[in-house]
Amino acid sequence: MNKITDVKLNGSNFLGWSKTIIVHLRSIDKDDHLDSGPPTDDVKDDTRRAWLRDDAKLLVQIRNSIEPDILSLVNHCEFVKELIDYLTFLYSEHTNISRIYSVCKSFHRGEQHDKNATAYVMEFNKVYEELNSLLPLSGDIKAMQKQREQIAVMSFLTGLRPEFDAFKNQLLSE
Template sequence: MGESSVAQRTTVTEVLYSSNKLTEKKLEGVNNYPQWKKIVKLALVSRDQEDYLTTKKEKADSVWEVADAQILYQLLNSMEGHIVDLDTHVDTVKELWDYLEVLYSGQNNMVRIFEVSQEFFRISRDGCPLTQFFAYFKNLYEEYNSLLPISVEVQKMQIQREQAVMSFLGSLGPEFKSVRSQLLSSSELPSLTDTFTVRDLGI
């Protein structure tokens, strides 16, 4: 084995053994899957290892196999025990990633779509600090979009964005009545993030 191969293997091993988890936020199920998935993917992107999530090894590669096994170990350690029990049959990172998508993505899961839709359109701030509430609302909005993907058609995209802004404005208390009236009287609503910034400026 050449010196470069040894150095590469050593580097991979050092990186992978730096932590036995990819995130301290454990996968609990469908409710926190979108957030967990995003954190895990970001962790692997930062290590230039995101290919393991989507690529299947096509030939013998001992370095790939070692890295894949270590990432798989870290993924399993980033899940609650009852979820690990469902995944013991998988052998690679890609198999696990694809299987979790089937179990928890919510795609075509009408019960979950109904639950998220109900919460999204009926959400209320109820005295929660505004910044904290906006963060929660934004996460809910992202899950809603993952269940019902945003259309590539410009007109439909505009309608979906307006629905999000109106739902957020509607969840705020009467103290924001003037801001709400000003935004709704505009010819074009801002984005959800811009809406929060406008509110924060108190115009």
């Protein structure tokens, strides 16, 4: 197999794309490559060589499932874990304020337009899942407080008139 999925990572589809990659690795019993790097030198040479070979095959398949402009950002990654960790840092960090803003805006201003009810519900659920991924439930009071502050900022920014777009863009780029 040359690639894991026909849907290439373009940045905005990271949540669905990463789920596909994870499920695929789990289905072939290679999800350990998500949790650990290469075996240390004290591991038997054959075991280490087999792990490195498997990881290289998976790395090529995953890289073939990524858009070229994003590939240039991850050329330094040599192992599956390193690649997935870096992509997670780039595209799903909970501190990614501009992505949280975009998802909150879609969530709070969702409109059916000319979609049928099923398509609208599916689109709404997709946005809802991404919002939950960006702002997960937590028992940590400080994390909850930070999330509430982020939601308040998103609500404020969403309500601003168009003449404040420059201000809004400046805040979102920080």
